[in-house]
Amino acid sequence: MKVYEIMTITKNEIGEEGSRNLSNTVKDLISQYKGKVLDSNFWGKRKFAYKINHDTEGYYDVINFEMAAENMPKLESKLNFIDGLIRYLVTAD
Numbered sequence: 001m002k003v004y005e006i007m008t009i010t011k012n013e014i015g016e017e018g019s020r021n022l023s024n025t026v027k028d029l030i031s032q033y034k035g036k037v038l039d040s041n042f043w044g045k046r047k048f049a050y051k052i053n054h055d056t057e058g059y060y061d062v063i064n065f066e067m068a069a070e071n072m073p074k075l076e077s078k079l080n081f082i083d084g085l086i087r088y089l090v091t092a093d
Contacts, residue, residue: 002074005065006026006062009086009087010023012045026063034068041063043061043062046058052086
């Protein structure tokens, strides 16, 4: 198992509760692909340095997790279709 960190940015229009629900969806996907969530840190609403899809701010969340490397493409494929998710970045520790 490899340790990863994912930072997600969700749309401002879904609000804090919607953003937290989306974060739980990401955690459920990690578990679905036999990963284990180690830590989660919800940063809340932040301003962007530049506009992204006409938005100027969004909700940030950072999740640390373990997962087998062969399951990462499947997870990333599912992340691409989550409505409300503006951006995500996965890095390996």
